[in-house]
Amino acid sequence: MATMHTRSTARLMMAPAVVSLLLWMAVPLGMTIWFSLLRYNLLMPGMEEWTGFTNYRYFLTDPAFFTAIANTLLMVGGVLLISVGGGIALALLLDQAFFGQGIVRLLVIAPFFVMPTVSALVWKNMFMNPVYGLFAMVARFFGLEPVDWFAEVPLFSIIMIVAWQWLPFATLILLTALQSLDEEQKEAAEMDGAGPLSRFIYIVLPHLSRAITVVILIQTIFLLSIFAEILVTTNGGPGLQSTTLTYLVYVQALLQFDVGSASAGGIIAVILANIVAIFLMRIVGKNLDA
């Protein structure tokens, strides 16, 4: 076999992707690490000086830091829970025979196409506004006190908005996986007299495990970097209740214009994200045999 030949061709084919990503990662990362060791505020040029790990110290001892980590995990976890749980339920539902299947599928996937900023603005203003929002109007119609979403349950509100955007994605992947489940397998189980619940637990769920892993992995990557929705709706508040790690970095970078701290925060966020990723791989990675 022309293994040598194939192997070098393969390298050549991978080179553009690997090299460009390497550059895309290494250059900003290098600059970020360098900046993170400087006292560097954009608004005070000419004052840059070496400060060692001061920026890291301040970022790590920020009273908001641990709250932000907890909020980040809560947000990612919450969205994953809703989108995976809801996604399985929806996939099972859409897999049934019913009238207008095609149209319902179009309706369900629609939120995935909406720009995050637009969806945050629409939810914030037209639905969750405590005076004019549709939710408030519905609540008042039933004689209930309208919920002041972003003051009372800020993080939950954001989780809802984000989950709405990602639910279709999860549903689609899970539905595709579900449809590949052998019809005969299902029938055989039915013949054996397995009830719907045990059918779900012993046949459907194991079959979906790979798809679930994929959904979790992809969504986690995207969810960790979310902050547009927070910026538009709550600005991280009230207090620190919806401040996430990325939002904290945003505050340093685009409110304080403190490049040093923002860089340190960015590096810390990368490290933490990678820890989460490794952790995820350990738990669910077995499903992803490459």
Added chain:
Amino acid sequence: MARAVSTRRKWITTIVAWTIGLALFFPILWTFLTSFKTEGEAIATPPSLMFFNWTLENYVEVQARSNYLKYFSNSIIIAVGSTIVGLLIAVPAAWAMAFSPTKRTKEILLWMLSTKMLPAVGVLVPIYLLFRDAGLLDSRIGLVGVLTMVNLPIIVWMLYTYFREIPGEILEAARMDGASLAKEIVYVLTPMALPGIASTMLLNIILAWNEAFWTLNLTASSAAPLTAFIAAYSSPEGLFWAKLSAASTLAVAPILIMGWFSQRQLIRGLTFGAVK
């Protein structure tokens, strides 16, 4: 063979599915409807679903203030451009990974994904400085480059998982017949890989279209896409829901329609190897 589905059950499923589908779609529908209301009607209590004076004034106003076509064409150029460049780089890489895997393939793949973990906002200033020096600020080319890089890991991964499903024996057979590498790609692989590539392309266009950090922060005017267009309507003084709705509809509609029309192609390859 098919399980007998009782009509009653089918009706119940229909009702449940439609209710959920409409509920999920409702925010978009509501935005669309609001865009045809006057500002006063947009905040009226109780709101009106259909029975209001349909007006186009919001669209007229939005168009008078911002040149929609400019933003729209920038969005198209950036989304499609970054997708094409991305595929050109990613297809060979994914192909090599799928058909000549080594021990390190998985590591490389995971490393690629990990490049997405650095929060964009933390590296804005380095990138801004680099772009300034390269003269790439507010240029479509610069944005195409950035979005290509941002989405490349996902493209490679998606293609890789798809290509892996293609049975290697076919390749062997082709090689036995003495097909050259080029022929192998053109006649054997491409037809089999096409659904996966199409699906990857669609997903990437969606992601690039909706990317709202780099597209907003690296542009000013000439390269500004629809994400910047929306930023002009997000919270001005005075009543703005109807105008915001009109702008939102304009920003979302193209990608939504594209997504709807191509959903079959999108779904076919959107498995990330989740289906055995």
Added chain:
Amino acid sequence: MKLKSVLLGASFLVPCGTAAQAETLTIATVNNGDMIRMQKLSDHFTEKHPDIDLDWVTLEENVLRQRVTTDIATEGGQYDIMTIGAYETPIWAEQDWLAPLDGLGEDYDVDDLLPAVRDALSVDGTLYAAPFYGESAMIMYRTDLFEEAGLEMPDSPTWSFIADAARQITDKENEVYGICLRGKAGWGENMAFVTALANSMGARWFDMDWQPQFDSEEWKNAVQFYVDLMNDAGPPGASSNGFNENLTLFQSGKCGMWIDATVAASFVTNPDESTVADSVGFAQFPTHQDLDNHGNWLWVWSLAIPASSEKIDAAKQFIAWATSKEYTELVASEEGWANVPPGTRTSLYENEEYLEAAPFADETLEAMNAANTTNSSVQEVPYSGGQFVAIPEFQGIGTAVGQQFSAALAGQVSVDQALQSAQQLTEREMTKSGYID
């Protein structure tokens, strides 16, 4: 590496194509009504200056600020004219980032600018940004509700009167709330109001050694007063209400009083937008019983030119037009006197037609003249700025403190806790920035 070189190569080609044409000014501006009007009317300018094209970048305030600040600080050169406020102007001018605005033309009449406004935009007597519209803060109230309740608004009320009146007017059953105030976290949102309130109650942000003062009695009184009042007489969701949300509430008749920027006056009295247009009264920003301090709120949206711009001359021509008396008259003839940008020129407040069309003109002028931005507190302060502190760190600190007060308003933390956190985080930031040890 092919890709990168292609990208770079192509990028050099792009600028060449456009260079030979007429000069194009890229103008970054905020999406407020007056600026949108300026954009609409700018054809009048380009007709007279066929060699200048205008390219508008209209953005929401926060996005605008982050874009222009990043750009000017890195000398990115994306904009020729930037819309900035009274906060940025002195800080940026200090760094020589802005082109001095001398030579705006013979008939520009710099001396006509309101003294407070001109001061706020000048460093060492040189003007660095031209005021487009200016604002202070005042009370807007519903004359009909006051009449119903048998109340009479004094021209210069005290906080205790306001508090009583607000509680009296509140009718939650019918969705009428006595008072609407900003609560949404942000240095330019709730902190603008809270700082002005605190100023009027004798508090200050920093003492002369830059020590934060949130542990003082004055701050405690001010924030406690604010939270109590809003809990009793404010609308639901107050902790996420900013200027715009309150404007909507007031316009749809849900607020008895609203204390906010004077520019709001023309919106709430505009019958096209406001359901309460014919029953709005105005009064000065309240004071504390014993103190003569109306909060010293002063904000000016103004146009400035980055020093690095290559089109300074053309940019000056545009700025001179957009902030001139001529522009004021243009707006008056096209859209009526009530819509002209307020709060920049003395001559406007001497114009009979304007005074007639704008029932809020006198109150606005009085509020603007009363604003003292060099010493906004009754105590001595080391900083300038009225409802903000003009130091680069303030955006971050102000927003973080704003979140604490927003949380206190939402009932998530107590006022004492909020003040304590505010004190701690401000101390931290000031230490980090080297103001205090």
